[in-house]
Amino acid sequence: MDVFNNREVASALWIIVFACYVFFASKFKGARKSFKDLVSVFFVRQIISILILMSAYMTLVIYVMYAAGLWNVGQIKNTLYWAGSVGLMSLFKLETIKKDNNYFSQLAFGSLKIFAIIQFIVGIYTFPLWVELLIVPVFVLIGGMSVIADKVGRYSQVKNIFNSMLIIFSLAVIINAFYMIVFNWDEFANESTVYDFIVPALLTIFYIPFLFVLKIYIVYESAFIKIKFLIKNKRVRLLAKIYSVFFFNFRTAQFDRWIKCLSIDKVNSHRELVKSFKHISKMNRLENSVCEVPISEGWSPYIAKDFLIDEGFVTGYYSKSYGNEWSASSPMMKLGNEILPDNIGYYVEGVEGIAKKLKLSLNINDSSRAILSRKKFMETAGVLIQKSLNMSITDATKHALLCGESHCEFYENKAVSVVVNLWPRHKSGGHDMKFTVAMINNDEACP
Numbered sequence: 001m002d003v004f005n006n007r008e009v010a011s012a013l014w015i016i017v018f019a020c021y022v023f024f025a026s027k028f029k030g031a032r033k034s035f036k037d038l039v040s041v042f043f044v045r046q047i048i049s050i051l052i053l054m055s056a057y058m059t060l061v062i063y064v065m066y067a068a069g070l071w072n073v074g075q076i077k078n079t080l081y082w083a084g085s086v087g088l089m090s091l092f093k094l095e096t097i098k099k100d101n102n103y104f105s106q107l108a109f110g111s112l113k114i115f116a117i118i119q120f121i122v123g124i125y126t127f128p129l130w131v132e133l134l135i136v137p138v139f140v141l142i143g144g145m146s147v148i149a150d151k152v153g154r155y156s157q158v159k160n161i162f163n164s165m166l167i168i169f170s171l172a173v174i175i176n177a178f179y180m181i182v183f184n185w186d187e188f189a190n191e192s193t194v195y196d197f198i199v200p201a202l203l204t205i206f207y208i209p210f211l212f213v214l215k216i217y218i219v220y221e222s223a224f225i226k227i228k229f230l231i232k233n234k235r236v237r238l239l240a241k242i243y244s245v246f247f248f249n250f251r252t253a254q255f256d257r258w259i260k261c262l263s264i265d266k267v268n269s270h271r272e273l274v275k276s277f278k279h280i281s282k283m284n285r286l287e288n289s290v291c292e293v294p295i296s297e298g299w300s301p302y303i304a305k306d307f308l309i310d311e312g313f314v315t316g317y318y319s320k321s322y323g324n325e326w327s328a329s330s331p332m333m334k335l336g337n338e339i340l341p342d343n344i345g346y347y348v349e350g351v352e353g354i355a356k357k358l359k360l361s362l363n364i365n366d367s368s369r370a371i372l373s374r375k376k377f378m379e380t381a382g383v384l385i386q387k388s389l390n391m392s393i394t395d396a397t398k399h400a401l402l403c404g405e406s407h408c409e410f411y412e413n414k415a416v417s418v419v420v421n422l423w424p425r426h427k428s429g430g431h432d433m434k435f436t437v438a439m440i441n442n443d444e445a446c447p
Helices: 006-024 026-041 045-067 073-091 094-099 103-110 114-124 129-151 153-183 191-230 234-248 252-264 270-289 367-389 395-403
Strands: 319-322 325-329 333-335 342-351 354-364 407-411 414-422 431-439
Touching: 006 129, 045 073, 045 191, 073 094, 073 191, 094 103, 094 191, 103 191, 129 153, 191 234, 191 252, 234 252, 234 270, 252 270, 252 319, 333 367, 342 367, 354 367, 367 395, 367 414, 367 431, 395 407, 395 414
Parallel strands: none
Antiparallel strands: 319 325, 325 342, 333 342, 342 354, 354 431, 407 414, 414 431
16 A cells, blocks of 8 residues: 555645645735744743653653554554644643543543544545545535534524535545455455554553643642642642642542632641641542431532433532532533523532522523523423422423513422523623522522
């Protein structure tokens, strides 16, 4: 097989043509300046240091693979492709890696999925160069238009057309690849093909320890900067850094939780520092034991925060917010692909060990979408009532949620309320709605 296949040659030629056009066309003068500014960002000390460490680590990995017979010089092209795609792009996803506990497993197994295997096979056999020169820009154009149509909700039908075209083109490419394999089996079934498939997968797997260590380092580095402002006493600050490394080590989620606690309960002495670590241990014990809370007092916050997990609302830890108030909240769930979409959030509020109020909040940024957004809001509220009160949502509450009207009902020592707040002088008729299930003695139980 050739070093570069026709698809790679066609892609390179189009990139060169596009780069020359951008470089010489006067209309792209501003874009050229922006590109230079972007390139200059890569030459800061921190990024250069990470790239040097990554290069040194992967050089060692490749040497070990070569010594074990898992890599040869014929894999230089695949290795460079891997470095420019998986290797480099993973460094730009460090913020995602910090938050996503499943990122490493997805990265490891992603290269072994059926889709990855099909991509590998498709990349081996290509059309003649003149065909690839036509296909590449068509794929890019249709793919780009599909992304734009997806971002603008009103173009959903156009998006479906583009997606159908992409499927047709993709099937043609896949069929061609499998046809060539069947009639050129001897050329396909050789040692080089095996290396082409396993080398990128092995490089990805061996790259994970480097990313993991880098993630830990970045988490602690950024947190230590915060500690500098949160703890004024230099001695206590130094001990906080040392203790945190030994106490949390690789448990970055718990470490982040401790940092947040420092911003609420100030630490200025060694005794208060030790107390902050004991507080985290106590919270872990409470969450793992999940003690029952009498129905007359409220709900277990560690159960209540997961009431809507099947609906896509994943809250953070139930922790102290200010004073004696405790809370947990979910990220806002977007309803649609508009530039400023409507969104829903879920909140659990109360005191230590007991949730007193469960709240859903809906922000409607454009009244033209109100009907659909309120319907989703009503469905979610129905699930919350079922989980919290073990009953179905009433018709009166449904009507209030769908019509955007305030409403209140009482059930023993709990109140269910709907509150609507109009945004004055909002051009698109924006407003928000609050749906609350709360203890009656709560000040906001039924406003």
